[in-house]
Structure formats: structure tokens, C-alpha cells
Amino acid sequence: MHDVLNAKAKASAVAPKNVLTVEGLKAYYINEHFGVRREVRAVDDISLTVNRNEVYGIAGESSSGKSSLIKTLAGAIRPPMRVVDGSVKFDFGGREIDVYAEPEQLKPARWRHLSYIMQGSMNVLNPVRRVKHSFHDFAYRHMGLGGAAFWSKVRQHLERLGLDPDVLEAFPHQLSGGMRQRITIALATVCEPEFIIADEPTTALDVLVQQDVLGLIKDVQARMQASIIFVTHDMSVHAAISDRLAIMYAGRLAEEGATQALFDNPQHPYTAHLIGSLPRIGDVRIRKSLPGKPPALSDPPSGCRFHPRCPLAIERCSKEVPQMLPSATGGRVACFRAGEAVAS
């Protein structure tokens, strides 16, 4: 175990490479019926990198393609979804894995190097068996430890996260929602993976519990120097936990940047709206809402996909697709009128 940790530390000292590099990724849902081909471009030309030891937030509304994106990143896509173009490369301590060029490489890395925290904790833990069986099912074969050593490691890990190891003997329905979500976090981090994908882990929780769970995630991340992709539509949660933040709209990235810079100075009109419309205790100003609705990915608007709802749209927006270019605040933005929007 220590050798592995030391090797990890060494690798990071030598190669400060990105843990995840995504280039020009396109993943479409493709249906062919009676010669009619229909494409839903859920992930459309996305490039991003995730550094070591950072929380990379992805914000987007429903049907913005954020779930499709993380499924594609995790190599967990099934037909009719297909990767049409682009690449997803992980770098786990010097060991490179190209998810779509050599998919068999990913299998031994799962849970050991790449794990997930999912939204519905009840769907992760087996409802008819004690929690310890879930730990056995998920983690045992990835840890390479004998029975006794495995359980002492699991107990030690639970204690480090401030959980009572006795929860192993409980059934999921005996635990509260917050407790269950903490257990799924413990489950996802017991192998000390370098990369964690967290999909709306706090959405189903009560506000008071939500903060504790976020604190726990941040805690584990900082201790293990892991990288997290954190997906949620809740901008306040991103403000609390994400180091860098990407805003998705209709299958494409609209803007990406350091969270503080993005909140202080949003460059894309959509980001400006998302941030400007957040209500806040102590502030009674009227918040405006955007006209229209998020587009259907099966029939997206031409040019910039945000242009029908954009208050700053010009003629060019409906004809040309804006590329992700470096923005004035050190991030990237895909907008012809970047920087003109004001968070109101």
C-alpha cells in the first residue's frame, strides 16, 4: 500500500500532467430506423483538461448534456450512444489510458483509480443486504488485500471520514439520506482513487446535511490529492466546492474558468444570467428570467446554440459557431460578444 502511495507521490513530482485530457469529444445518440438517421448531439466538440488535485465543476441545466458527458468520460456509454470523434485520456501516475482507443485498459483502473459518487445513494447500496456487502462487492477485488486486511482498511477509512464503522452492519433503509450519501462517498474513496466523478451528489439532500456532505467531499479530495469532476446544476454548490467551473449549454461548453473569476466577471451572457438570477437573503432586487427554453438536442438552433435566448445576439450568432477561445479573465469562452454581458 505504501509503495503504491509513494509511487503516486513520485509520479506527481516528476510529471505534473493533467489527470484527464479530453480533446474534441463528440458523442451522439444515433438512431437508424427504416433508413432514417437521427442524431442527438448530446456531447458536441468538447475539449477540457482536469489537473491533479482540483475540483472541476460542470454546471448545466437538464438536457444540457452534462450526464452524457460524464458517462462518455467514464467509458460507460451504451448504444445508441456512440463516440463519433475525439479522445478521452486519463493519466494515472504516469500510466496513460486512452478510454476509446484501448477500452480494455480501463477495466482494471476502475474504482482503483477512477470511481464515482452517484446521486441516488439508495440505488448504489444494495437495499436487501447490509452495507458491508456493498463494500465487498464494489471494492474487494480492486484492493488486492486479504479478508482481514481489507476489513481493517475499510474500518480505518470510515473512521477517517468521521463515520462509525458499525454502519457496516446496518441495512441502507435504516440510515438517513445524508448518512447513506456519506457511505457512498466512503465507498467511492476507499481505494484512494486519483479521479472521482461526482454526479449531483448533494441534490437529493436537505440543506443542513448538504453542507456536511460537501465538506466531506472536499476533505477527502484534499487529503488524497484527488481530482474530482463535480456535476450539479446548483450554482451555489459550485461556488462552494469547485476550483474551476465549466458551463454547459445544449451539448457544448459555453464558458470555463476559475470559479471566483467566473462569478466575479462572467464572460458569456448565459453564465451572467445564471449567476445574476440567484436569489440571495438580504437582497430584494427583482431577478429577471430568460425568455424561451433550453433547446432540444435533436434539433438545436444553428450557429451559437444560445442565440435565440441571448439578449446580446447579433446576426453572426445565428450563422457561425463560436469557438472556445481564451477569455479576458484567464478562462475560455465561446461567444462573439464575450465580456459584454453584465450579471444583473
Place this chain on the structure above:
Amino acid sequence: MTDLLKLDHVTKRFPVGGLFSRRTMKAVDDVNFTLSAEKPEIFAIVGESGSGKSTLAKMMLGNELPSEGRLSFDGTDVTTIRGRAAREAFMAKVQPVFQNPFEAFNPLTKLDEYLFATAHRFLAANNRDAREAAADAALQRVGLSLAEVRGRYSHELSGGQLQRIAVARALIPNPKLIVADEPVSMVDASLRMSIVNLFRELRDELKVSIIYITHDLATAYYISDRVIIMQKGRVIESGDARTVLEHPTQPYSIALKGAVLPPDPAEASAIIRGRQVVEA
């Protein structure tokens, strides 16, 4: 001064345990408040899951009856409503809007059918023209039109639009009170404020009172006039929304307010850092 809705020591007990168990738990415990008929307002009920806020909503809609206390609407005790005519008269005045618009509408039923059925039942709109006129008028109020909705199914529209249709449907009988149980928690972020602002318009223009049930203190602060904060069935704090939410006095309300993450990275991450169990 007449009262639109008056809750007088309302308590709801549910039996717990097995078939022969005599134990009960109080889902709602001794709740009192009054909405005035003259002055429409948005009244927020705030609490976490299990605080009894949804049970309270069901009682206000007449779906559950109080175990103790008196819940009267327009001077009539809801437990005395008997018969179809009286019930429909009550339903016309108190209308619900539910949390998840995707579940509230049957996916196999066209959305305009809901509007026509409501118009038929409560407005006695016997012919097609009358029903369509009523549906269109209600949809116009929420920023839609019958032309956009006619023949559509729920999967064809976004959550925000569906929630608007749900509000339009509730408006058809010209209600005096709308009970909205977590109406924006399933609506997309860019459309959420449009629903919240719509409630404000309904209050100001149609003089409809709204019971706004939520766990989100920030939107409650944004739209409501008065607020009650519930914990385990009890009202622990109540009063003017701005005053209560800016300066809560009870420990639980203070904790709830502290749990609202501010939309500012520096402040919010400082709160999360304070919650970390072990220092990194």
C-alpha cells in the same frame, strides 16, 4: 376583516407501528396562522423534509383532515364539507400546484385536456368555445397561449413550461388560494425565476393568495410576505419574511439560514471549509 384561511391549533397524527399498535406520531403539531381575505399575500412555509410542511399542504387542500384543531376556509370548517357540490365549490377556491410537473401530468394525456376538463368542471363550460376561451385566458396569464399548448404531450415541453401550465390550470376556476408545494425545485435554473416571478404577478394582479412551500430560504426571502419555519411538525418561528429570514432568533432557523450557500465562491468555500471534519 374576514379570514380566507384560518388554522386554529391544527394537529395531524398518523398511526405508526403495526396493525394493533396504538402509537401515533404528530406530523403537524399545533399550527396556527391566518390569511386575510382582503390582502392577498405569499405565505411561505419553510422546513426540511419530515418537517410536516407537505402534510400541512394536504390539509389545506382538504385531502387530509386535521386530527385536532380547526382548519377553516372562508369561514367554513373543512371537516364539515359533505357532498359533491360543496366539495367542488371548495376545490374551485383552493387549487394546488405540485412539485414535479413531469409527474403531475399523465404522459399519455394531451395537456390541453387538463385545462378543458378543469374549465368544464368548475366553470360549467359546456361547449368547446367556452372551454377554449377559458383555457386560453388562463394560459395568457402565465405567458403562454393555447396555440402553443394544443395537442402537446408533457414530454414535448420543458419543466418550466409545464409548471406554467400547471399554474394556468390552477387559475381556471378563479381560485382565492393556490397551494404550491415545492413548485420550483424540479424546474431548470434559467426558468426558475420566471415561475417565482409569476407568483408575484398573480398576487399583485389577480389578488390570489399563495401558500409557497419550500426548503429554499433564498427564494422564500425573495417572494414571500410572511413566513413560518417548521421543524418536526411544529412552527418554531413566524413573522414578516424579511425580518425573520434576515434576523432569525431560534437556533434551528439560524442553522437553516447558515446552511444556505451564498452565491459567492469566497464566502461559500469558507463555509464548506468550516464543515470539514479533519484538516487537510
